[in-house]
Amino acid sequence: MTPGRDLAAALLAAGPLLRVLPPPVRVRCADPATAAALARLCDRLDVPAPVPVAGAADLGSFERVLSGLLDLDANPAPPPADEARVVAEARERDFTRRFRRTDVRTGDGAVLPTYAAGDPQRPPVLMVSACGMPARLAEGWADRLSRDFHVLVPETRGLFADLDGFSGDTGVVAQAGDLLAVLDRFGLRRAHLIGLCGGAVLAVVAAARAPERVSSLSLWHGDFDLGDESPKTDHQQNLQALMAMAARSPQQAAAVHAVLTNTMLGVAPPRLAHLVTYPYATPELLRRYCRLNGAIMGTDLRPYLAGLTTRTLVVTSEDDHTAHPAGSRAVAARIGGSVLHVAGHGDHLSLFHAEESLVDLAARFVAGEVALGTRSPAEAGRRVPPVPTRGGEEVFP
Known part of the structure; x- marks a missing residue:
């Protein structure tokens, strides 16, 4: 070597x-x-x-x-x-050489570094990663998907290209609008959206507001809020409370900076820690992140799910102690004809290891190889009977 x-x-x-x-x-x-x-x-x-x-x-x-x-x-x-x-x-x-960077400017002036790879003539896939995470955190997903699709990975407003003096909107509607701005910049009428963790929330909001722009939704270990239909894990409750404090002012952000940093370092996989701790690097970066991600975590999705008929795959696990699996079940139950995949193990951090079977499932769904059936809204979200495979993992027929 x-x-x-x-x-x-x-x-x-x-x-x-x-x-x-x-x-x-x-x-x-x-x-x-x-x-x-x-x-x-x-x-x-x-x-x-x-x-x-x-x-x-x-x-x-x-x-x-x-x-x-x-x-x-x-x-x-x-x-x-x-x-x-x-x-x-x-x-x-390196990721930044294999994925071409384009800075997308939104209507309110935010700048979104967006990385693209794959044949632009192939079906477009917009990867909506966890809020505040560098695009290269989704590198394993993007590498695999770019073999078959034109893959775009945008980064979060206010946390990357426009660090100095950012004063833009931090709500979920603005963040979901950023996804449509990326499609516009690349001249795309429609795209498949793959949302990871908080990115799943933004994907749903974008699909609800502009269903004609979204070919399909793929929602992985979403950090969902559906009121009393979706209990929160201890991690979600504690993180949400600390983020609310840090979002109030620069002084409050500085006061809770060390606590939040240590909280994230306590759960971050060692080989991903340099990426998942990025938005915690400084008190000011943390304050912006808490405003952006706090809006995602605190948005009741039920109004956006009402009437949503976009072809949808929802993925969670039996033992996700980070984002409660009940949230994913509730989302799937509210989208008519959706498919729910419940793995035995995993959470939204382990997702970024890009396990081959999971990313292949995403690719198959985007390609239309996962049948949805014709279930009623009341039946939507029920688990598809598993097909035995190596290791007993569930897959779709």
Whole structure:
């Protein structure tokens, strides 16, 4: 294996977080040669350089996340003579090279970095990821789907391209409208929407407000609110309460910043922590995120589900302790002809590991290979009888 290749790839993956954390950002590094080369390598990659420190330094939460990702003691920098080649190879393989970035400007001035891949002549799929997450968090999904579809992955308003002085609308209608703005920018009349976690809420709102623009809905471990029809997990209740506090003012955001950061780090899968903690990087970023995601978590979806007939797949699991599965069941029950898939295990964070069987299910649904049947609204959302497969996983006939 080429020395430095893993480090270059990790630095590119760390880029979104490194760009918003206030410097200096320290990372563990006991190897003097790697420490000496780190700034030079970051400069070539156009990534802010962290400061290497040896020994048992008292690192902060984000510094520990980045130290684990970069693992500088196991991933030495390349020799100077190989740097240019290693950097070029890392860039070529990186998400931002394989997915073309277009900045979409909305009617109220928000800027949405949107990443696209796949043949533009193929059916379009708009991936609505969890609020505030870098687009590369959905990389596994987008890579697989782009083999068969034209895939678009937008990032959240106010948290990426327009960080300075953002004062735009943070409600769900504006956020759902952003999805339509992306379709307009790419000249698309209709698209399949795949919503993950809070993105599932925005997908439903967009479909309700502009059903003619949505070919199908695929809703995965949605963070749904349907009043007394959808109980909340402890995680949802606690997070919603803390977000409400942080959204009130910059001072309140600063006061709860450490608590929310530690809450998210406590549940984040280690290899995704540098991405899922992005909106917690600073108190101001957190305040905006809490306004945006708090609006998503607190929106009663029932008015938007009324009369919705869009072809829909709803996915949850028996043991999702993050987003209560009862919410997904209630959503499926309110969409006539929808299909509900209940896996044995999983939650909205494990989704981003892009397990092959799950992403294949999404692709098959978009392609029309999952039959919906002709059930009445009262019957909608009932589980389709499983077909035995390897490991006993449920799939659709």
